[in-house]
Amino acid sequence: SVVILDFGSQYTRLITRRFRELGAYSVILPGTAPLERIMRERPQGIVLSGGPSSVYDEHAPRPAPGVLELDIPILGVCYGMQFLAQQAGGEVRRAGKREYGKADLTRYSGDLFAGIQGEFVAWMSHSDSVVTLPKGYEVVAETEDTPVTAIENTQTRRYGVQFHPEVVHTPKGGQLLANFLTICGVERDWTAEHIIDELVSDVQQQVGSGKVLLAISGGVDSSTLGLLLARAVGENLTAVFIDHGLLRLGEREQVEAALKPLGVNLITVDARTEFMDALSGVSDPEEKRKIIGREFIRAFEREARTLGSFDFLAQGTLYPDVIESSGGLHSEKSGAANIKSHHNVGGLPADLNFKLVEPFRTLFKDEVRALARLLGLPEHIRMRHPFPGPGLAIRCLGAISEEKMDILRRVDDIFISGLREFGLYDGCSQALAILTPIQSVGVMGDERTYSYTAALRAVTTDDFMTAEWARLPYDFLATMSNRIVNQVHEINRVVYDITGKPPATIEWE
Numbered sequence: 001s002v003v004i005l006d007f008g009s010q011y012t013r014l015i016t017r018r019f020r021e022l023g024a025y026s027v028i029l030p031g032t033a034p035l036e037r038i039m040r041e042r043p044q045g046i047v048l049s050g051g052p053s054s055v056y057d058e059h060a061p062r063p064a065p066g067v068l069e070l071d072i073p074i075l076g077v078c079y080g081m082q083f084l085a086q087q088a089g090g091e092v093r094r095a096g097k098r099e100y101g102k103a104d105l106t107r108y109s110g111d112l113f114a115g116i117q118g119e120f121v122a123w124m125s126h127s128d129s130v131v132t133l134p135k136g137y138e139v140v141a142e143t144e145d146t147p148v149t150a151i152e153n154t155q156t157r158r159y160g161v162q163f164h165p166e167v168v169h170t171p172k173g174g175q176l177l178a179n180f181l182t183i184c185g186v187e188r189d190w191t192a193e194h195i196i197d198e199l200v201s202d203v204q205q206q207v208g209s210g211k212v213l214l215a216i217s218g219g220v221d222s223s224t225l226g227l228l229l230a231r232a233v234g235e236n237l238t239a240v241f242i243d244h245g246l247l248r249l250g251e252r253e254q255v256e257a258a259l260k261p262l263g264v265n266l267i268t269v270d271a272r273t274e275f276m277d278a279l280s281g282v283s284d285p286e287e288k289r290k291i292i293g294r295e296f297i298r299a300f301e302r303e304a305r306t307l308g309s310f311d312f313l314a315q316g317t318l319y320p321d322v323i324e325s326s327g328g329l330h331s332e333k334s335g336a337a338n339i340k341s342h343h344n345v346g347g348l349p350a351d352l353n354f355k356l357v358e359p360f361r362t363l364f365k366d367e368v369r370a371l372a373r374l375l376g377l378p379e380h381i382r383m384r385h386p387f388p389g390p391g392l393a394i395r396c397l398g399a400i401s402e403e404k405m406d407i408l409r410r411v412d413d414i415f416i417s418g419l420r421e422f423g424l425y426d427g428c429s430q431a432l433a434i435l436t437p438i439q440s441v442g443v444m445g446d447e448r449t450y451s452y453t454a455a456l457r458a459v460t461t462d463d464f465m466t467a468e469w470a471r472l473p474y475d476f477l478a479t480m481s482n483r484i485v486n487q488v489h490e491i492n493r494v495v496y497d498i499t500g501k502p503p504a505t506i507e508w509e
C-alpha cells in the first residue's frame with residue numbers, strides 16, 4: 001500500500017483517490033501517526049501531504065521519528081517537499097508573495113517525470129519555497145517563479161514536488177503519481193474483482209458461522225452491502241427493509257425485485273401505520289426527524305427480536321466517514337450536523353449488543369458503485385441520487401398526512417421519471433420534489449381551483465456541502481409543469497428552486 005501522511009491540506013483525500021484510480025491501495029493517516037501505526041499498513045511508499053504550516057513554525061506537524069529513515073520511497077507534496085528538503089539540510093524560505101494557480105514547468109526530467117511529454121501545467125499553492133538544495137538532491141523541474149519546483153534523491157529514493165499533482169488542474173499529475181507507484185513497486189491490483197474477493201473472505205473470517213443482520217434503505221450502499229454479504233454468508237444474512245410509508249413511488253417493490261433474486265434473504269416490514277400515527281399533527285421539521293429516527297429504531301429492534309438472535313450488525317459505513325485525518329473533514333461534518341440532525345437508516349440500536357461488520361470502511365462511494373456493478377445491482381439503484389433516511393416526510397412541509405404523501409409521491413415520480421426520460425438525471429447530483437403548504441387560486445377549464453404549490457429542485461455538487469441549482473432546460477421544466485398539473489389535480493402551481501447552497505440547503509424542510 002501507499003500511506004499518505006496528512007498535514008492538513010484540503011487536497012489530501014484526492015491523493016488517495018488518484019492512487020486508487022490507478023489500481024493501488026492507499027490510506028490516509030494523520031501526519032504525526034506513530035511509526036507502528038504506519039507499519040501496520042505495510043507501506044511500500046509514503047506520501048507527505050501538503051498543509052497550511054510552515055516548516056519553521058514551532059508547532060508545525062512532523063512525521064514521527066523513524067519515518068524518514070524507512071527504506072522505502074517517500075514523496076513530499078508542497079509542505080511535504082519543504083519538510084523533506086529542510087530535514088536533509090536544505091533551506092526553505094518564505095517567498096515574497098504566495099504563488100497560487102497554474103504554472104508551466106519550463107523544464108522537467110528525472111524518475112517522477114519518466115515518460116511524460118509536452119507541456120506540463122502544474123497547480124501551485126504555496127508561500128514557502130526551497131531556496132537551497134540539500135545534499136544528494138537534484139532539481140528536476142522548475143517554473144519561471146519557482147526555480148526549485150521538483151527535487152529528487154535517487155539514492156535514498158526521496159522525491160518532492162512543490163505543486164499539487166493530485167488536482168485536476170495538473171492534467172499530467174496522474175502520470176507522475178503512477179511513476180511514483182512504479183518507483184515503489186506497488187501492485188496495481190486494487191480492482192473491483194479483487195476488492196470483492198478480499199471483502200468476502202474478510203467477512204467470512206470475521207463472522208464465521210454467526211448470524212448477521214442488515215438494515216436495507218434502498219440506497220446504493222446498503223443494497224450493495226446486502227449483495228456482498230449474501231455472497232459471503234448466504235442464508236446467515238437477514239436483511240430488513242422497513243417500509244415507513246415515506247418512500248418514493250414503487251420503491252419498496254424495486255428494492256425487493258433487485259435483491260431477492262440475487263439471493264438476499266430480505267424481509268420487508270410494513271410499518272406505515274405506526275410512522276403515520278406517530279407523525280400525525282407534527283409540523284416542526286426537527287421534531288419530525290426525531291420521531292422518524294425513534295420509530296425506525298423501534299421497528300427495527302422489534303423485527304430483530306422476532307427474527308431470533310443475531311451476532312452481528314452490518315453497516316455500510318464508507319471511508320470518508322472514518323478517515324483518520326487531521327484535515328477539515330471532521331469539523332465540516334459536525335458543522336453540518338448542527339444545522340439538521342441527520343438520520344441514516346441503520347442508525348445503531350444501542351442495546352442489542354451486536355458486533356459491527358463494516359466491510360466498506362475503506363471504500364469511497366464510487367468504489368462501492370463499481371462493486372455494485374459486478375455484484376449485479378440494477379443500474380437505476382446503482383446510479384441513484386442520494387435519498388434521505390427520513391424520506392419524503394421532510395419534503396412535505398408542515399404536518400404530513402397519508403393524502404399529502406400520496407400527492408408528493410406522484411409529483412416526485414413525474415419529475416424523476418422525466419429527468420430519466422430526457423437524459424438529464426445523471427447530469428444532476430440530486431433532484432427532488434417538495435409539497436409546500438401554500439394553496440392559491442387557479443383556473444382549470446371553467447373552474448376556479450384552490451390547490452397546492454409543488455416545488456421542484458435539482459442541484460449539481462461534488463460533496464453536497466455546497467451546491468448549485470441545476471440549469472435544467474426551460475422546455476423540460478415546461479413539460480414537467482404541464483404533466484404535474486394535468487396528472488396531479490391537487491396541484492395547480494409548480495415552481496423551480498433557483499437557490500444555491502448556501503444560503504439554502506438541498507432539502508426543503
Ligand code: XMP
Pocket residue numbers: 340341342343344345386387388389390430464501504505506507508
Ligand atoms: P442538505 O439539505 O442539508 O442535504 O443540504 C445535504 C444532503 O444530505 C441529504 N440528507 C440526508 N441524508 N439522512 C440522510 O441519509 C438524512 O437525515 C438526511 N438529511 C439530508 C440530502 O438529501 C442531501 O443529499
